[in-house]
Amino acid sequence: MTEKKKKKILIADDEDNIRFLYKEELEDEGYEVFLAANAEEAIAKAREEHPDLVTLDIKMPGMDGLELLGKLKKENNNVPVILCSAYGSYKQDFRVWSSDAYVVKSADLKELKSTIKEILISSGK
Amino acid sequence: MLDQKLSLEILKATTRIASSTPHLGQILSQIIDVVKNKMEIDACSIFLIDDAEKVSLQASSGYGDAGMANLSLNMGQGVTGWVARHKRTLALREAMQDPRFVYIPETVEEQFQSMLSVPILREDHCIGVVNAHTRDKRYFSPMEIVVLETIADQVAGSISNALIYSKNQMMIKELSILYDVSLAAQSTLNPELGLWVILSGITRGEAGGFNRAILFAVEGEELIGTMGLGPDSPEDAQRIWTDLGGEGKEYQIPQRVVSEEEKDEYSKSNFNKFAKTLRYPLKKNDNVLAEAALKRKIVHVENGEDHSLISEKFRQTFGVDSFAAVPLTAHEEVLGVILVDNRYNAKPITETSLHLLARFAAHAGWVLENSRLITKLVATNRELLSMKDQLIENEKLTVLGQLSAEVAHEIKNPLVSIGGFARRLRDKILPAPNPSLNHQDESVFNYANIILKETQRLERLLEDILTYPKTGDLNLETCNPGDLIAESLDTFQSVLQGQDVTIETCIQKDLDTVLIDPIKIKQVINNILSNALESMPHEGKIRISVYRVDEAEESPALSIRIEDSGGGIPDHALDNIFNPFFTTKKTGTGLGLSICRKIVENHGGTLRVENFKNKGVEVCILLPLKNSRDCTKKEYPSDGRPEKFAGDEI
Secondary structure (H helix, E strand, O other): OOHOOEEEEEEEOHHHHHHHHHHHHHHHHHOEEEEEEOOOHHHHHHHHHHHEEEEEEEOOOOOOOOHHHHHHHHHOOOOEEEEOOOHHHHHHOOOHHHHHHHEEEEOOHHHHHHHHHHHHOOOOO | OOOOHHHHHHHHHHHHHHOOOOOOOHHHHHHHHHHHOOOOOOEEEEEEEEOOOEEEEEEOOOOOOOOOOOOOEEOOOHHHHHHHHHHHEEEEEHHHHHOOOOOHHHHHHHHHOEHHHHHHHEOEEEEEEEEEOOOOOOOHHHHHHHHHHHHHHHHHHHHHHHHHHHHHHHHHHHHHHHHHHHEEEEEEOOOHHHHHHHHHHHOOOOOOOOOOEEEEEEEEOEEEEEEEEEOOOOOHHHHHHHHOOOOOOOOHHHHHHHOHHHHHHHOOHHHHHHHHHEEEOOOOOOOOHHHHHOOOOOEEEEOOHHHHOOHHHHHHHHEEEEEEEEEEEEEOEEEEEEEOOOOOOOOOOOOOHHHHHHHHHHHHHHHHHHHHHHHHHHHHHHHHHHHHHHHHHHHHHHHHHHHHHHHHHHHHHHHHHHHHHHHHHHHHHHOOOOOOOHHHHHHHHHHHHHHHHHHHHHHHHHHHHHHHHHHHOOEEEEHHHHHHHHHHHHHHHHHOOOEEEEEEEEEEOOOOEEEHHHHHHHHHHHHHHHHHHOOOOOOEEEEEEEEOOOOOOOEEEEEEEEEEOOOOOOOOOOOOOOOOOOOOOEEEEEEHHHHHHHHHHHHOOOOEEEEEOOOEEEEEEEEEHHHHOOOOOOOOOOOOOOOOOOOOOO
16 A cells, blocks of 8 residues: 555544544554644644545534534535544434534544444545 | 207207218218108108209108109109299198199009108208108198208208219219310321220210210211211110120229220221211201201201101111211311210210210311321321432432533543553554563553453443433334344343353234334343343343233333342342442442433333342333334434434535
């Protein structure tokens, strides 16, 4: 796999260590990973890097993940977005439905990884 | 006229009488002794006049065994009655020839020829008459007349004192009976016992003295026979009076308090059963009971045949013509009526006994009121206690909800980092099974593994907590109960490894589908199954039965029963099994059963745990089936709102 073929994944999360963990794990999986610590950074990185997939933490200071989801989808409706949250209660929020998946955060990233893989395949990227 | 010696003797004798005793009977018999001692006569009798102007025989001597019992004359009737009315002495040589003479067979007066009758006067009132009789026909000398008149004058004071004394004694007795009855009635918290005490007061010979008493309670528009006390039959009445030793038996305080055994005996009597069958409308101008209740006064019927409010049927029911009905009131409200009669001794109902009855009725009214208040109090108290429990439960859940959401959220992110890096650390050391691992690497591997395992445990705890407040959101689907169990067991099989546990299922055929959240219900079933498994670490049996329940007055429900053979829940834990965070396990959050119950309750169902000590536990889940037919929509939130946002794009 050459550098150019690597899929780009943008991760937005306000927790430094979580971002770091995701980056390490996803790079091991062979993705190119970009990080954003808040919504503004995420929007800028998305315009700049055109990621193949974005994962958003819902609870972030300032603009939260759900609002950010709306903004990102408005700019580019084709980018698949996975919502990551510490708990599942947002599943009932109707704004969640415009995301492509919802993953409850866990130390075990198996579910996140398989979801990313599935979405990338089904979106033909 | 009367010589000094004789008059002194009479004075001495009568003074001795006055100071010897306060009892009327003894005084009268002593007077007769004096008369017989001072005069040449064969028989002597004393009559006293009561409040009702009846001239009644009180004491006599010389008339023989059969003579003079219970003789009562009207004022002016016969020679004695004439003397009483005219306050004048009569000396008759041939008494029976006198036009004032009235022959009364019981008096056996025919054996006496002559008669001297003297009024006993006190402050110009005639309080009685003293008679002297002789068998031989003779004249009474003026001297004899003066002797008897002197004696009569001298004893008048003693007699009237004795009358006042006996009246006082009666009142004291009445008061003490009332006191005991009221004490007994009010010191018991058992209203039934209190009412029995009162009814027994009304019917005991030495107190109220009525033959029978029935208590009617006002219930809506009716008077309902509640309890009755009295003999079942004339034979029974005879037996009771013999047992009591006759009417004259001395009153004893301990008799007033009705024991539990007596109460049982009373309530089992035929008369009580008869009383309980009686019902009368509480309607104006309908019957005496309603009359007493509505007018709040004692109704005394002396002759039922002529009474407009007594029907023929009423008279037949009770078998008497004379009775009294007294209302029971408390706080201006009529609570019932007591009906009394003297069926067996046919004694007329006197004013005095009606007064006493009214006093008993006042007590009965308070006992009834007390009982009503106590019943209300007990019910309110019970309600309050259950409300308190509910409040505590609710508060616990609310606090849990708030606390858990906050804590969980703050903990989750660091936990993900710790666990995530521990995993990376471990995998860095051992990316794949590698036999060439050196000792140091193996230690580091193990350390990382411990961190990872512990993080996983914490994550499970958080998951449980975070599920807790959200169990209200149900994704309802129509499910086949059989499939549901089968799917639950499928996911469960892997846990079973290493344990010799058999699972038996018994699922009713042709069960209707049920509208539930299958994921949540499966979660419940799995939770209960794993509890069961943990109670049987080596071997055991689990039995799952699923069937439809059709109880009268309840809507049909689906019953899921899960029984195990794990020995049951220990006593100390039983109260707490639904308590969040309570657990007996080394590695458990304690949220399991409380979440299960909440899920089932959110489905409108119930979850009960039956504990069979030393045998096992049976968990019964009841899910209502009522929604299963009229709800065709596949999915909607638990509050029944349709999903209006479905399909909306943001």
